[in-house]
Amino acid sequence: MLKDLIEGFREFRRTNFKQQRGLFRTLAWAGQKPKAALITCCDSRVDPTLIFAAQPGDLFVIRNVANLVPPYKPNQDYHGTSAALEFAVRELGVQLLVVMGHSQCGGVAALPKDRSDQKSDFVDHWMSIAEPALTKLRAGMPEGAETDLPELERAVVRLSLDNLRSFPWIAEAEKEGKLSLCGMLFDVADAELHVLDNATGQFQPVSPPRPRFHAALTATTAAAVDGRHEDGTVHS
Numbered sequence: 001m002l003k004d005l006i007e008g009f010r011e012f013r014r015t016n017f018k019q020q021r022g023l024f025r026t027l028a029w030a031g032q033k034p035k036a037a038l039i040t041c042c043d044s045r046v047d048p049t050l051i052f053a054a055q056p057g058d059l060f061v062i063r064n065v066a067n068l069v070p071p072y073k074p075n076q077d078y079h080g081t082s083a084a085l086e087f088a089v090r091e092l093g094v095q096l097l098v099v100m101g102h103s104q105c106g107g108v109a110a111l112p113k114d115r116s117d118q119k120s121d122f123v124d125h126w127m128s129i130a131e132p133a134l135t136k137l138r139a140g141m142p143e144g145a146e147t148d149l150p151e152l153e154r155a156v157v158r159l160s161l162d163n164l165r166s167f168p169w170i171a172e173a174e175k176e177g178k179l180s181l182c183g184m185l186f187d188v189a190d191a192e193l194h195v196l197d198n199a200t201g202q203f204q205p206v207s208p209p210r211p212r213f214h215a216a217l218t219a220t221t222a223a224a225v226d227g228r229h230e231d232g233t234v235h236s
Helices: 002-014 021-030 080-091 106-110 123-139 149-164 168-175 212-226
Strands: 036-041 059-064 096-102 180-187 192-197 202-205
Touching: 036 080, 059 080, 080 096, 080 168, 096 149, 106 123, 106 149, 123 149, 149 180, 149 192, 168 180, 180 202
Parallel strands: 036 059, 036 096, 096 180
Antiparallel strands: 180 192, 192 202
16 A cells, blocks of 8 residues: 555656646745635545645645534643634634535444444544434434434534534634635535535535536537527528
């Protein structure tokens, strides 16, 4: 695997870096000025820069297990996610905070299961952040019903957004219109993106792009129509 990483780096040097050398030098000299911060899962199947076709310097990405945001709780413990959020909002001044969950999330899938026989130094305690989402979801389910995993994945995104607003400097920036919050869910199998509608509380799919041949055909048809007289004869 190490050999694969080294070969990948060499390929990066031959292609992306060679094509974007100026961008990398500008970022090195001028520093980063991302407009958005994205909190997402550390799952290896989810690559935000690939999903959003982002360039280096575009996104400040915060990754952890199950895209969780803990409630605001400043103390002497170590707070990796909270520290990254503070840096993004208070130091970099990002204008958009996105929480993006994904389908088949292993951390979320483990949440309703009995893990008493599992050894965990950190993961189980970390996932306890999401227990309010599970409790709320189960309250609306028939007793004994199996947990709906896709709905739980969405509930976890909503919970993380609620927890973001427990940070006073995030809530203040949002209230002043300096910062926007957004929830998303990415479907790994079909590469579909759903965005949370704050008005309805529901996730709505993003329309897929038109195929390029369709766009070209539409443009050609429009040009042909524009080139005709009302009687059907063509302009010379």
